[in-house]
Amino acid sequence: MASSRNRLFPFLKNTDRSGWKKNDSNSKPVARDDLEGNLLKEYPSITVASRELHLDKKAIIQVAKEKYKQWNGFVWM
Incomplete structure (x- = not known):
């Protein structure tokens, strides 16, 4: 089955996707x-x-x- 998927869009292997918009619809801002x-x-x-903070x-x-009050000395909201 994996080989059939590779045949559907073989051009995507060599396509530069760096300019494609990423789907950030589920991301939410957070404050430290x-x-x-x-x-x-x-x-x-x-x-x-x-x-950024590892x-x-x-x-x-x-x-x-609010399952925990803080983590590594920070509160996240």
Whole structure:
């Protein structure tokens, strides 16, 4: 079955997709606060925040959903 999929769009292997719009319809902005409630930085998505700070996305989500109060000294909203 995998070989049949490769035959459908063989031109996509060599296509430059860097200019294609990414589907960010599910991304939500997130704010990083310190433990006193001071805003430190806002990020366009949880993924961007986790990449910049080298933190796990799941930890940021759990703090934002208030399952945990803080993670690595930050509060996420």
